[in-house]
Amino acid sequence: MSEPKALIRPDRGEDAIAIHLVNKDGFEAFAKALTAGQRASLAAQKFEGGGYQYAIIPEGDSWFVVSGVANPESLSSWCLAKLAEELPEGVYRVATGDPGPAMFGWVTGQYRFSRYKSEDKGPGPRVLLTGQVGQIDGYLAEAQAECMVRDLVNAPPEDMGPAALEAECEKLAKGHKAELTVVRGDALERGYPMVHAVGRAASRHHAPRLMHLVWGDPKHPVLAVVGKGVCFDSGGLNIKPGAGMRLMKKDMGGAAHALALAGLIMGTRLKVRLHLLIPAVENAISGGAFRPGDVLASRKGLTVEIDNTDAEGRLILGDALTRASEENPDLIVDFATLTGAARVALGPDLPALMARRDETAEAFLAAGKANDDAGWRLPLHEAYREYLASDVADMANSASNPFAGASVAGLFLDRFVGEGLDWVHFDTFAWTPAPKPGRARGGRGLGLRASWHALRARYGT
Incomplete structure (x- = not known):
């Protein structure tokens, strides 16, 4: 895996792909604010707001991520871990709020034991930005x-x-x-x-x-x-x-x-x-x-x-x-x-x-x-x-x-x-x-x- 310290960075306003967090209760209201094409993309990816579900949605020349969590206001260690494992290489930020404990799972989600692999062609790093600068070192240490x-x-x-x-x-x-x-x-x-x-x-x-x-x-x-x-x-x-x-x-x-x-x-x-x-x-x-x-x-x-x-x-x-x-x-x-x-x-x-x-x-x-x-x-x-x-x-x-x-x-x-x-x-x-x-x-x-x-x-x- 990449050096853990490189996977979490302070948010200094740089360009980043947004991660929108929703649950099943809030999914309908979230979807109403999207375009018809974006709602169709959600439906095509069978996204309903369930835990560990996610969808990649087009937005102009770019895209954003929608991820299902149990409670968008109180994140667990693991709720962003699947994203860290599967999203393309890039820089991301949670659209509203901060990741908090999910920083731990963001790093461990990218763990791979490749010491004995003759060819290690894993994906590049997925970097998460956060405004909770004072918490970065603690979660990284853990x-x-x-x-x-x-x-x-x-x-x-x-x-x-x-x-x-x-x-x-x-x-x-x-x-x-x-x-x-x-x-x-x-x-x-x-x-x-x-x-x-x-x-x-x-x-x-x-x-x-x-x-x-x-x-x-x-x-x-x-x-x-x-x-x-x-x-x-x-x-x-x-x-x-x-x-x-x-x-x-x-x-x-x-x-x-x-x-x-x-x-x-x-x-x-x-x-x-x-x-x-x-x-x-x-x-x-x-x-x-x-x-x-x-x-x-x-x-x-x-x-x-x-x-x-x-x-x-x-x-x-x-x-x-x-x-x-x-x-x-x-x-x-x-x-x-x-x-x-x-x-x-x-x-x-x-x-x-x-x-x-x-x-x-x-x-x-x-x-x-x-x-x-x-x-x-x-x-x-x-x-x-x-x-x-x-x-x-x-x-x-x-x-x-x-x-x-x-x-x-x-x-x-x-x-x-x-x-x-x-x-x-x-x-x-x-x-x-x-x-x-x-x-x-x-x-x-x-x-x-x-x-x-x-x-x-x-x-x-």
């Missing part, structure tokens, strides 16, 4: 963060292994003058034994590691952001079937969310002391793979019996959450493509949110709803802790029954978060299985904007 998630998740696992995630952390650290520490090898085995155990079967090229980035004024509240970085998940010795393994390049989607959120936090200088932790592994199969029945040590000192090697993401997060808790943070936010159970319960569009405190959960859910990034809260139900009981260790890594899989995984993570700490967990899909306006098939941020706006409200910039 759109760039979203596109970063998509780029990272869409990349093939050979090119987005643990070393590549480390390189992304280095780029972020250099760009914002943050401190980055990377733990590998023997130090990883001693300090983060579950991260090491999950990743030790991978080749040297994809060796496991943990990245820890620190930024911000030490006097500000500590915010820890943690992301699951399983760069490819074969399932380990509990190997996945082929169909289940096909999309497992996206199992580092949690890390992609965490990196993008950290970029937003540092780029807008949120008033926090940020600790970003990314445990990065490949869950591979070799003679060194961890096994069902193994008992793993953890950074926290708890022992974990392995019931299923395909429940590995919670293991690496456990060590990272323990390290995050050692900073006594004001808040921990983690992202993980953790369970299929969350997708069965909520489908691909709603990330599952779990939290210890009701007021924190409500703040994140409200921020998501207000910014077209809705989530749904699932419980951390105390009675389900018994599903993780083990006869030989402090706990097992998965339940022996199929009930409440997402909540049980959340309860596993809860054991590694410091007592009394405020904590939010997103079980996100990080993927769009079927394209929608502004949301191409492939990697996608789910919970990213909800988190960003909740953190802005909590800490300020």
Whole structure:
């Protein structure tokens, strides 16, 4: 896609193609003001004012666009996204009012992952003008963060292994003058034994590691952001079937969310002391793979019996959450493509949110709803802790029954978060299985904007 900054510009009065926004209720009055030929053009294009409908209407030697939206006075993130995807290259402006949140979808609607295309002959940029100059940078930053998630998740696992995630952390650290520490090898085995155990079967090229980035004024509240970085998940010795393994390049989607959120936090200088932790592994199969029945040590000192090697993401997060808790943070936010159970319960569009405190959960859910990034809260139900009981260790890594899989995984993570700490967990899909306006098939941020706006409200910039 074109550089996002080139897709939104301040409106300085230059020539631009008008976009008229109507809904079904206002369509008849709008059409009456047109010429007979223009009304015929609308009819020929079967335009009736429905959402995502649009028509191109001649006007003298030029033309304008009519687009159907739910409410022309209150635009969503996605209402102009189809236009951004399909209109010819050119410069556009909304005829009355300003695009507001639709700036986000205007940019993401033009996202294309073409890194591996030998010939990329996509359309040129569709530029949107706006008089809301003060809002441009904010929406562009969010759109760039979203596109970063998509780029990272869409990349093939050979090119987005643990070393590549480390390189992304280095780029972020250099760009914002943050401190980055990377733990590998023997130090990883001693300090983060579950991260090491999950990743030790991978080749040297994809060796496991943990990245820890620190930024911000030490006097500000500590915010820890943690992301699951399983760069490819074969399932380990509990190997996945082929169909289940096909999309497992996206199992580092949690890390992609965490990196993008950290970029937003540092780029807008949120008033926090940020600790970003990314445990990065490949869950591979070799003679060194961890096994069902193994008992793993953890950074926290708890022992974990392995019931299923395909429940590995919670293991690496456990060590990272323990390290995050050692900073006594004001808040921990983690992202993980953790369970299929969350997708069965909520489908691909709603990330599952779990939290210890009701007021924190409500703040994140409200921020998501207000910014077209809705989530749904699932419980951390105390009675389900018994599903993780083990006869030989402090706990097992998965339940022996199929009930409440997402909540049980959340309860596993809860054991590694410091007592009394405020904590939010997103079980996100990080993927769009079927394209929608502004949301191409492939990697996608789910919970990213909800988190960003909740953190802005909590800490300020």
